[in-house]
Amino acid sequence: xxxxxxxxxxxxxxxxxxxxxxxxxxxxxxxxxxxxxxxxxxxxxxxxxxxxxxxxxxxxxxxxxxxxxxxxxxxxxxxxxxxxxxxxxxxxxxxxxxxxxxxxxxxxxxxxxxxxxxxxxxxxxxxxxxxxxxxxxxxxxxxxxxxxxxxxxxxxxxxx
Amino acid sequence: xxxxxxxxxxxxxxxxxxxxxxxxxxxxxxxxxxxxxxxxxxxxxxxxxxxxxxxxxxxxxxxxxxxxxxxxxxxxxxxxxxxxxxxxxxxxxxxxxxxxxxxxxxxxxxxxxxxxxxxxxxxxxxxxxxxxxxxxxxxxxxxxxxxxxxxxxxxxxxxxxxxxxxxxxxxxxxxxxxxxxxxxxxxxxxxxxxxxxxxxxxxxxxxxxxxxxxxxxxxxxxxxxxxxxxxxxxxxxxxxxxxxxxxxxxxxxxxxxxxxxxxxxxxxxxxxxxxxxxxxxxxxxxxxxxxxxxxxxxxxxxxxxxxxxxxxxxxxxxxxxxxxxxxxxxxxxxxxxxxxxxxxxxxxxxxxxxxxxxxxxxxxxxxxxxxxxxxxxxxxxxxxxxxxxxxxxxxxxxxxxxxxxxxxxxxxxxxxxxxxxxxxxxxxxxxxxxxxxxxxxxxxxxxxxxxxxxxxxxxxxxxxxxxxxxxxxxxxxxxxxxxxxxxxxxxxxxxxxxxxxxxxxxxxxxxxxxxxxxxxxxxxxxxxxxxxxxxxxxxxxxxxxxxxxxxxxxxxxxxxxxxxxxxxxxxxxxxxxxxxxxxxxxxxxxxxxxxxxxxxxxxxxxxxxxxxxxxxxxxxxxxxxxxxxxxxxxxxxxxxxxxxxxxxxxxxxxxxxxxxxxxxxxxxxxxxxxxxxxxxxxxxxxxxxxxxxxxxxxxxxxxxxxxxxxxxxxxxxxxxxxxxxxxxxxxxxxxxxxxxxxxxxxxxxxxxxxxxxxxxxxxxxxxxxxxxxxxxxxxxxxxxxxxxxxxxxxxxxxxxxxxxxxxxxxxxx
Numbered sequence: 019x020x021x022x023x024x025x026x027x028x029x030x031x032x033x034x035x036x037x038x039x040x041x042x043x044x045x046x047x048x049x050x051x052x053x054x055x056x057x058x059x060x061x062x063x064x065x066x067x068x069x070x071x072x073x074x075x076x077x078x079x080x081x082x083x084x085x086x087x088x089x090x091x092x093x094x095x096x097x098x099x100x101x102x103x104x105x106x107x108x109x110x111x112x113x114x115x116x117x118x119x120x121x122x123x124x125x126x127x128x129x130x131x132x133x134x135x136x137x138x139x140x141x142x143x144x145x146x147x148x149x150x151x152x153x154x155x156x157x158x159x160x161x162x163x164x165x166x167x168x169x170x171x172x173x174x175x176x177x178x
Numbered sequence: 179x180x181x182x183x184x185x186x187x188x189x190x191x192x193x194x195x196x197x198x199x200x201x202x203x204x205x206x207x208x209x210x211x212x213x214x215x216x217x218x219x220x221x222x223x224x225x226x227x228x229x230x231x232x233x234x235x236x237x238x239x240x241x242x243x244x245x246x247x248x249x250x251x252x253x254x255x256x257x258x259x260x261x262x263x264x265x266x267x268x269x270x271x272x273x274x275x276x277x278x279x280x281x282x283x284x285x286x287x288x289x290x291x292x293x294x295x296x297x298x299x300x301x302x303x304x305x306x307x308x309x310x311x312x313x314x315x316x317x318x319x320x321x322x323x324x325x326x327x328x329x330x331x332x333x334x335x336x337x338x339x340x341x342x343x344x345x346x347x348x349x350x351x352x353x354x355x356x357x358x359x360x361x362x363x364x365x366x367x368x369x370x371x372x373x374x375x376x377x378x379x380x381x382x383x384x385x386x387x388x389x390x391x392x393x394x395x396x397x398x399x400x401x402x403x404x405x406x407x408x409x410x411x412x413x414x415x416x417x418x419x420x421x422x423x424x425x426x427x428x429x430x431x432x433x434x435x436x437x438x439x440x441x442x443x444x445x446x447x448x449x450x451x452x453x454x455x456x457x458x459x460x461x462x463x464x465x466x467x468x469x470x471x472x473x474x475x476x477x478x479x480x481x482x483x484x485x486x487x488x489x490x491x492x493x494x495x496x497x498x499x500x501x502x503x504x505x506x507x508x509x510x511x512x513x514x515x516x517x518x519x520x521x522x523x524x525x526x527x528x529x530x531x532x533x534x535x536x537x538x539x540x541x542x543x544x545x546x547x548x549x550x551x552x553x554x555x556x557x558x559x560x561x562x563x564x565x566x567x568x569x570x571x572x573x574x575x576x577x578x579x580x581x582x583x584x585x586x587x588x589x590x591x592x593x594x595x596x597x598x599x600x601x602x603x604x605x606x607x608x609x610x611x612x613x614x615x616x617x618x619x620x621x622x623x624x625x626x627x628x629x630x631x632x633x634x635x636x637x638x639x640x641x642x643x644x645x646x647x648x649x650x651x652x653x654x655x656x657x658x659x660x661x662x663x664x665x666x667x668x669x670x671x672x673x674x675x676x677x678x679x680x681x682x683x684x685x686x687x688x689x690x691x692x693x694x695x696x697x698x699x700x701x702x703x704x705x706x707x708x709x710x711x712x713x714x715x716x717x718x719x720x721x722x723x724x725x726x727x728x729x730x731x732x733x734x735x736x737x738x739x740x741x742x743x744x745x746x747x748x749x750x751x752x753x754x755x756x757x758x759x760x761x762x763x764x765x766x767x768x769x770x771x772x773x774x775x776x777x778x779x780x781x782x783x784x785x786x787x788x789x790x791x792x793x794x795x796x797x798x799x800x801x802x803x804x805x806x807x808x809x810x811x812x813x814x815x816x817x818x819x820x821x822x823x824x825x826x827x828x829x830x831x832x833x834x835x836x837x838x839x840x841x842x843x844x845x846x847x848x849x850x851x852x853x854x855x856x857x858x859x860x861x862x863x864x865x866x867x868x869x870x871x872x873x874x875x876x877x878x879x880x881x882x883x884x885x886x887x888x889x890x891x892x893x894x895x896x897x898x899x900x901x902x903x904x905x906x907x908x909x910x911x912x913x914x915x916x917x918x919x920x921x922x923x924x925x926x927x928x929x930x931x932x933x934x935x936x937x938x939x940x941x942x943x944x945x946x947x948x949x950x951x952x953x954x955x956x957x958x959x960x961x962x963x964x965x966x967x968x969x970x971x972x973x974x975x976x977x978x979x980x981x982x983x984x985x986x987x988x989x990x991x
Binding site for chain 2: 048049050051054055058059061109110159160162163165166167169170173174175177178
């Protein structure tokens with residue numbers, strides 16, 4: 019049985035998604051909605067990482083329950099940079115690039131949840147399946163947000 | 179006929195009535211000193227413009243001047259009554275400092291000019307930017323105080339003619355969440371209930387809605403029920419001890435920012451006790467199971483901890499709401515301007531869906547508005563929606579609109595939701611919007627984080643046009659100022675919060691060269707040479723009635739159908755509620771009778787949004803979820819507010835309004851009775867918080883947040899502990915030397931991801947004493963700012979505030 023590998027991989031990708039969200043939040047502090055919504059979505063990943071660590075124990079894994087975060091210094095620097103460059107149009111292009119990256123990260127993580135759910139079904143692990151089905155939609159919401167925000171922001175960035 | 183000091187007694191005398199009875203009429207009037215009704219040359223029909231209630235009134239005219247007002251007895255909204263702002267606010271029209279000539283900036287100074295020069299400057303800049311960048315450079319920021327005719331014409335010019343997606347109103351600050359919450363639950367905007375539900379309800383629940391101050395006549399109706407036989411019970415959710423809270427059977431005063439937690443606990447109790455209508459849910463709703471799962475963990479005990487409200491009070495409120503036979507609910511800024519605004523307002527809708535209490539007498543749901551014509555920005559496409567509640571995400575709706583406007587479909591932006599106000603200012607900040615036309619609103623007092631707004635509007639690269647009736651904090655930042663006519667000086671229609679359409683006729687000439695807003699827009703379209711796809715002029719009308727007829731056609735077959743209305747029909751009688759068609763010529767009192775909604779996928783205005791991220795739901799998802807067009811129950815998890823108190827900023831700051839003022843006081847500050855009733859900013863704190871810090875009534879305090887500082891004198895009021903309150907009305911136009919007077923120096927730039935309404939009631943603040951009191955603060959004593967300690971002199975208006983009251987049916991005055 020390779021469910022442990024799926025859990026380990028998810029733990030890695032949720033950690034990655036968490037730091038992508040927080041990094042993006044810091045880089046776009048001057049874009050207030052991006053700043054706040056990415057932080058709120060990061061809480062889902064934080065929760066997923068903690069629960070994956072817990073679930074992982076049953077499969078003999080030792081995973082860190084605390085999600086990875088950017089260092090406080092990097093955080094402050096990025097927020098300040100965003101505030102200082104908030105008057106320029108280049109951050110618009112950076113936002114599009116970041117949204118594209120987030121969309122792919124969240125999409126990959128959502129697929130990993132899909133994999134875990136399929137594996138749990140195959141192994142008839144009901145609790146694991148419930149867990150995956152509970153978390154999967156939240157990750158999908160992240161990629162939907164990234165797509166929607168990209169659709170909303172791109173006309174102004176590209177046509178101005 | 180009695181005379182009552184309507185500053186001291188804002189709601190006037192009681193005319194008690196019982197459930198199911200007609201609300202007795204009481205005709206309120208006020209005329210300039212020394213005049214009687216015999217002196218009046220003529221009465222001109224109108225409705226109130228200084229709040230959202232839509233009270234029918236007549237304007238008294240003598241010698242070509244407005245000399246007073248009188249409530250319209252026949253009107254379904256007010257049965258003759260008027261509030262203090264209606265009775266006294268009209269005096270501002272004749273204020274000597276009205277803008278009477280266009281202004282343009284020359285060598286840094288605003289100087290008087292003629293209309294040709296001003297409009298050529300505006301049109302020249304727009305033309306230049308359209309050539310250089312295209313429509314994405316052009317933005318419009320309008321108001322909730324124009325008329326249907328103005329909004330519809332502006333929407334056509336901006337969305338259709340110029341083709342920009344950047345049109346929104348200050349209604350984003352007041353009513354956006356009402357619209358968003360209705361779209362989430364019913365897939366379409368449109369107020370379900372009627373004010374007449376007050377006549378029938380046995381329980382009235384007011385969520386963050388201090389109706390006693392925001393809609394005084396509506397509160398008068400409730401007060402009359404409370405004094406009559408078999409009165410309704412009130413449930414009030416408000417962190418302040420408002421007049422509503424004092425009259426309530428249960429008053430819940432949650433910590434600011436915890437509304438979703440509280441609502442989920444109320445729903446938890448309703449579900450747990452089986453106080454829902456399973457047959458109604460089976461037939462008319464989707465999403466109940468997800469809600470049940472969501473609220474399972476939100477027990478009253480959990481909520482008690484987070485909201486700091488006793489669990490027993492939550493249970494008692496849930497019992498009243500859950501066992502009411504005719505439940506009326508109203509919602510306003512305490513939810514709309516707070517954290518998780520839409521998610522919280524939607525839970526109120528959920529209660530009505532769960533209980534099957536929609537579309538029946540007394541079973542009203544009223545997602546309120548803050549401004550008199552906010553409803554029309556939503557209908558006419560001047561606020562980030564397409565006209566006629568059309569769905570930007572439905573290509574057939576856009577095609578239909580293109581047909582009405584005789585334009586190619588691609589000319590109308592529909593690639594994303596129309597840009598909301600906060601994003602318009604963001605685009606101006608980063609430099610991609612380079613022309614901003616601000617109409618009838620004063621963002622330099624009313625938007626959050628004023629230092630940021632000043633820095634945005636102060637940019638050289640941004641061309642700012644301001645269309646208003648007075649010089650304001652905002653006109654100082656304009657490149658061109660256009661003097662407008664106002665209520666009483668122009669003809670048009672507008673719609674209140676319960677869908678009642680009123681006609682407001684022109685009573686007098688505007689001062690100087692001031693022009694009606696519609697005329698300004700028509701002139702702009704003409705000078706810009708806007709054409710339809712056949713090369714004919716895009717705007718086909720030249721007067722208000724023509725614009726109204728155009729709007730009627732645009733509304734045909736949509737939920738807000740006006741085709742059964744006309745100026746002639748609206749003259750003489752009561753206001754009429756839309757939809758009004760050939761089949762329903764007298765209008766429609768309540769929407770959604772018998773569980774019939776506007777939610778069918780091909781017809782609905784919106785497919786909804788994610789309650790946490792705000793991402794729009796895709797068409798295919800909506801079709802799969804709600805193929806039969808039922809009501810949509812949407813659950814939401816509670817999230818902590820974006821800014822929480824800490825050691826440095828230990829208080830939660832909320833801003834709000836007072837009964838005597840409207841917005842940035844540009845009118846009410848020029849009406850002597852209203853100005854005297856609330857002349858100066860104050861700050862409210864609870865007695866315990868003040869005592870802990872050694873503060874007393876009238877002490878001069880400094881309130882700070884990371885964004886700025888305000889100085890205000892302390893009123894120790896009945897507000898909950900840990901919270902400070904500032905009224906947002908006060909700015910700098912009447913005291914230009916002052917600094918730190920506007921509450922929005924302190925507020926945070928953040929908004930609800932669903933409705934995009936800014937969070938005025940979510941900031942952490944510090945408070946320190948600057949000077950001892952020299953007397954009590956100037957806060958009114960008649961309202962939520964009533965003193966909790968000591969006895970400052972009561973708020974009175976004296977002889978000049980005495981208005982007449984004539985009770986014509988039943989009751990006594």
